[in-house]
Amino acid sequence: MEFSGVLYTYDEAGRRTAFESGPFESPKTVVFIGGLGDGYNALSVLQPLQTALANKGWSLIQVNLSSSYNGYGSVDLQTDSDELDKLVHYLKERRNKTTIVFLGHSTGSQDCYWHNKHGETSESVAGYILQAPVSxxxxxxxxxxxxxxxxxxxxxxxxxxxxxxxxxxxxxxxxxxxxxxxxxxxxxxxDVFSTDLPIDTLKELYQGLKRPMFLAEGSNDEYYASDVSQTEMLERLKSVCPAIKLTAIVPDADHSLSDPRAQKYFIDLVIEFLGTLC
Incomplete structure (x- = not known):
């Protein structure tokens, strides 16, 4: 998997970098946030996703956080959120981005949840896509x-x-x-996606999330470890959080969207969701 693009440092003090591919001058970008152990080029879906985004005038950014690769064991969600705030400031001030969307994979979904609720720059994020948000x-x-x-x-x-x-x-x-x-x-x-959380707890957890969200589960996700159906869990989350505008169970999709058919299905939904934001 190869990408051509621009690598830049968005946080000089922390030596944190991000890589942008696609139409660099576009004011619209999707920021990919990986899960536990992930870094650059984490998923095979990123390549067809970048192509589809470029066709619609969006760039794709892959971000390096302190929690990337094996760093996740010593940081927390607030650290990730603070670094994502720095990225948003950089993108607005130095890259002239006006429409920024976060796409979190796996535990990156928790980053999207946390930033939507606690992020200093959450109002500058047009929407959040949570792919494989499992417990x-x-x-x-x-x-x-x-x-x-x-x-x-x-x-x-x-x-x-x-x-x-x-x-x-x-x-x-x-x-x-x-x-x-x-x-x-x-x-x-x-612990915000567990299927055993009571509805009152979910209401408390999802209070204050205001920016639009799209949640996508995989029908064959090997990390989904509950007897509660994915459909039921997504309905619970929608019932307590009006910000969740779109949900889907992607056919043939494992945790990492490795099947090309699942990739296309998911990418089509991403493009649909982006179309509702601008």
């Missing part, structure tokens, strides 16, 4: 062999005000007690 907690609890041990360790460290201390035995990525708790604990900061 890390539900997946970890059913698939991580030492989940209970790690969660107990994280809770104990946090009680001792040692949330920044690293846990032992979490896959191959160093992760702090605070970050694991956020991802894996009930009502952790990242």
């Amino acid at each position: 890390d907690r539900e997946y970890f609890s059913k698939n991580l062999p030492n989940y209970d041990q790690l969660l107990a360790e994280a809770i104990a460290l946090r009680k001792e005000n040692k949330g920044r201390h690293f846990l032992s035995g979490f896959m191959d990525v160093p992760i702090t007690a605070d970050r694991f708790y956020s991802l894996a604990a009930y009502r952790g900061d990242d």
Whole structure:
């Protein structure tokens, strides 16, 4: 997978970069935010997405955050949000962007949720696309062999005000007690897509999200770890959050949209959603 474009530093102090491809001079851009472990060129869907966006006059930006690649274990959603604020300021002031849309993949969906609710520049973001917004907690609890041990360790460290201390035995990525708790604990900061959250809790969590959102699940998402149907969960979220304007279950789609048919289906919906924003 290859892209031609412009690489720039949007945060000099933090040495954070972003890569823009497509029509650079366009005032309209989609910012891709990857999930856990992701960085540049994270998904194969990005190439056909960039082509489709360019045909409609949009550029595509891939952003590098402190949480990119293996950095996710030691930062939090607020750090991501602060860095995305810096990116938005840069795009408006230095790249002359007037229409900015965030597209979050997997845990990047939590970044979209958090920025929509807490971001300083959320009013400057025209919309948020959440692709594969699934619960890390539900997946970890059913698939991580030492989940209970790690969660107990994280809770104990946090009680001792040692949330920044690293846990032992979490896959191959160093992760702090605070970050694991956020991802894996009930009502952790990242726990906003779990299917066992009561409706009153969802109402509380989604209060204050005002910018338009599009949520897209994959029909074959291997990380969706619940007996609650995806359709039912999306309906719950729509019922508590008027900002959710469009939802979809993408046929043939795994977590990363690896099937070309799923990619086309998703991209067509992205173009449809963008058309409602400007």
